[in-house]
Amino acid sequence: MKTTAYALLVCAFCLLQATWLNALKVFSVKPDLLLIAMIIATLNFKPGKALALSVYIGVLKDVFSPFPVGLHTLLFPLWSLFIVALSKKIVIDSILLYSVLAAIIVILQSIGARTVLVFLGETMPPGVFLRIMILGALYTAFAMSVIWKLVKPLIEYRDAEDTIL
Amino acid sequence: MFRLNKKKLGIAGISFSCVLLLAVIVPLTRPSLLNVLKLPLSFLQFVSDEFNGFVFYHRNMIQNAILKKEIAILRQKLIEYDDVVLENARLNALFDFKQKTSYRVIAARVVGSSVDDWSSVAIVDKGTSQGIRNGFVAVGYKGLIGRVIEAGSRSSKVMLINDPNLSVSAVVQRSRQEGLVSGSLSGSLVMRYLPLESDITVSDTIITSGLSQVYPKGIPIGKVVSVGYEFSGLSRYALLKPFVELSRLEEVLIIIP
Numbered sequence: 001m002k003t004t005a006y007a008l009l010v011c012a013f014c015l016l017q018a019t020w021l022n023a024l025k026v027f028s029v030k031p032d033l034l035l036i037a038m039i040i041a042t043l044n045f046k047p048g049k050a051l052a053l054s055v056y057i058g059v060l061k062d063v064f065s066p067f068p069v070g071l072h073t074l075l076f077p078l079w080s081l082f083i084v085a086l087s088k089k090i091v092i093d094s095i096l097l098y099s100v101l102a103a104i105i106v107i108l109q110s111i112g113a114r115t116v117l118v119f120l121g122e123t124m125p126p127g128v129f130l131r132i133m134i135l136g137a138l139y140t141a142f143a144m145s146v147i148w149k150l151v152k153p154l155i156e157y158r159d160a161e162d163t164i165l
Numbered sequence: 166m167f168r169l170n171k172k173k174l175g176i177a178g179i180s181f182s183c184v185l186l187l188a189v190i191v192p193l194t195r196p197s198l199l200n201v202l203k204l205p206l207s208f209l210q211f212v213s214d215e216f217n218g219f220v221f222y223h224r225n226m227i228q229n230a231i232l233k234k235e236i237a238i239l240r241q242k243l244i245e246y247d248d249v250v251l252e253n254a255r256l257n258a259l260f261d262f263k264q265k266t267s268y269r270v271i272a273a274r275v276v277g278s279s280v281d282d283w284s285s286v287a288i289v290d291k292g293t294s295q296g297i298r299n300g301f302v303a304v305g306y307k308g309l310i311g312r313v314i315e316a317g318s319r320s321s322k323v324m325l326i327n328d329p330n331l332s333v334s335a336v337v338q339r340s341r342q343e344g345l346v347s348g349s350l351s352g353s354l355v356m357r358y359l360p361l362e363s364d365i366t367v368s369d370t371i372i373t374s375g376l377s378q379v380y381p382k383g384i385p386i387g388k389v390v391s392v393g394y395e396f397s398g399l400s401r402y403a404l405l406k407p408f409v410e411l412s413r414l415e416e417v418l419i420i421i422p
Contacts, residue, residue, distance in 0.1 A: 015202065018277035018288070019209040023217075025412065028351045029282045055184055062191045063198045064280040064288070066314055066324060070191035077184055113283065124283075124329045128349050132282045 003049050007056060009151070010037045014060045029135040031143030032106060034061045038076050039102055040148065042083040043092060044155050054080035068120060071113055079105050095145050103141040107133055196292070196317025203290060203320050206276040214415070268381065270304075270418040271295055276320070285311075285328040285350055287414055292317045296421055300379065303417040308385035308408035309333065309373060310417050323419075325411050326386065327354060335386055336374040340364035343374055346386055346405065352412070354387055359401040365392055371405055381420065 013033040021030045034057050041053040058076035065072065083101065086092070092101060110133040114124065218225065273289035291297055293316050303310040303323045312331060315322040324331050327348035335346045335356060342363045344356040359365060369389040375382025387405035394401055 014280060015205050015209055015277075017280040018206060020213055022278055022412070023213070028412075032281065034280060051180075055187065059187065059191055061280055062188075063195050063202070064277070064286070066279065066284050066286050066322060066328075066330075068192060070188035073188040073191050074184060110283075117283075125349060128329065128351070132350065136282050 003045065003053065006041060006045070006053065006155075009154075010034070010041075010053070010057055010060065013037050014064070018064055026139060027131060027135055029132055029139055031140045032136065033143070033147065034072075035076075035079075035105060035109070035140060036102060036144050036147050038080060039083060039098065039105065039144070040151055040155075042080045043087065043098070047084050050084070051077055051080050067117065069116075071116060075109060075112060079109070095148055098148050099141040099144045102144040103137040106137040106140045110136065195315060195322075196320070199288065199317055199320045199322075200292075203276060203288075206288065207274075207290060210274075210276050269421040271297060271421060273297075273303075273321070273417050273419055275414045275417060282350070284330070285325040285348060285411070286314070287311070287323045287325060287417065289321050289323055289417055289419075290319070291419065292319045292321050294318050297321050297419055301422070302380050302384075302420045304384055304420060305409040305414070305417060308387070309380065310409050310411070310414065312379070313419065321419075323417060325414075326407060327351065327411050333380055333386065334374045334377045335371050337363075337365050337389075338370040338372050340369075343376070344371075344403070346371065352406070353390065354405040354407055356389075356403040356405055357395070357400070359403060361394075361399070361401060363401055365389060365401070365403055367391060369403075371403075381422075 013036075017030070017033045021033065024030060038054045038057045041057070042050040044050075045053060054076040055073060058073040059070065061072040061076070062070040082105075083092075086101075090097075092098065110129070114129060117124075271291055273291035273295075275287045276290050277288040279286040287303075287310075289303075297313055297316045299313055299316050301313045301316075303313060309326055311323045311325040311328070313321050314324045325348070326333060326346070327350060329348050329350060332345050332347045334343070336343050340363075342359065342365055344359045344363075344365075346354050346356045348354055356365075356371060367389050371386045371389065373380040373382060373384040373386060385408050387407040389403045390406050391404045392401060393404075
């Protein structure tokens with residue numbers, strides 16, 4: 001799949017997350033499509049392109065967030081680097097591993113983001129934090145398997161075309 | 166020992182600096198980026214509304230019948246209310262009280278929401294070109310919705326009252342007991358800092374106090390659903406159900422002070 005086509009797909013994901021996904025909220029939590037898009041990009045594109053895509057996805061996410069700094073613009077490339085480093089140690093090729101990875105990153109991102117925001121003076125009750133973190137991780141992991149099944153043929157179709165050419 | 170490749174280190178340093186710079190710039194460019202995304206967002210919202218119209222046709226039909234009945238009752242009450250207003254005006258004139266000015270409002274349509282679960286924000290299709298500024302209060306037909314935190318030229322972000330970062334000074338309508346209402350990112354709000362002897366019970370109505378001068382006085386916020394004691398045992402708290410259905414917002418009214 002071409003990088004530009006994937007970038008457009010990510011934009012569509014972002015718009016869906018801001019509108020239609022509100023109907024699929026469970027206990028005020030919805031799956032993080034942009035984080036899923038970042039993981040898929042990192043595991044299926046070359047590291048340079050994947051890093052650029054993760055910055056782009058981070059910027060898109062920050063456009064809709066009320067935080068005073070572009071937190072996701074900073075965090076997403078870091079997760080991308082983390083996944084690249086991890087994929088050199090273990091082979092991440094099954095849908096289960098994709099989902100586990102998504103859940104781990106959601107948990108780490110929640111802890112990281114909240115820590116930064118506490119220093120910026122924004123507080124949140126621990127119960128709310130745990131609810132969003134745990135449910136968010138599970139829901140995103142579930143959505144990861146569904147999205148990957150939908151996106152995989154698109155990515156592999158283009159790859160196959162490139163190989164033939 | 167580490168062997169540093171100067172070229173790679175330089176590229177990594179420059180890349181990191183660029184990302185860091187971008188992270189600082191992104192919040193400043195949000196309004197213009199949101200303006201670009203406003204059109205597809207509006208379209209998706211429109212499709213979603215139409216789809217909901219079809220799917221929930223039966224529910225809407227029943228709701229419509231109930232609302233028609235409610236309108237009939239409220240019309241009757243409005244007539245009685247008009248009499249009270251006229252009487253109030255006459256009495257105020259007698260005592261030379263300054264008349265409270267009515268609010269000027271701008272109606273805005275909700276076109277999107279926050280993409281993460283850590284904040285409760287609605288994106289509306291009106292901005293500074295329509296007279297909206299940061300800090301303006303957003304209300305619904307039933308009560309308080311939130312506050313404008315970022316006004317772009319043709320779109321704005323409204324932080325909703327169920328966001329934990331938004332606190333509203335409030336009072337119990339019946340007993341005038343003061344407290345601070347804040348969100349919990351769920352369907353309920355929490356009213357804190359209530360003294361142990363505070364006069365508050367289930368089904369009390371909570372309204373804005375007007376003490377902070379940010380929110381006009383008397384805007385309904387929610388109804389008390391339960392009252393409990395804080396973990397420290399030094400004060401009480403109350404859980405409220407907001408009057409406005411915050412998860413299904415379609416339109417907001419923004420008060421121009």
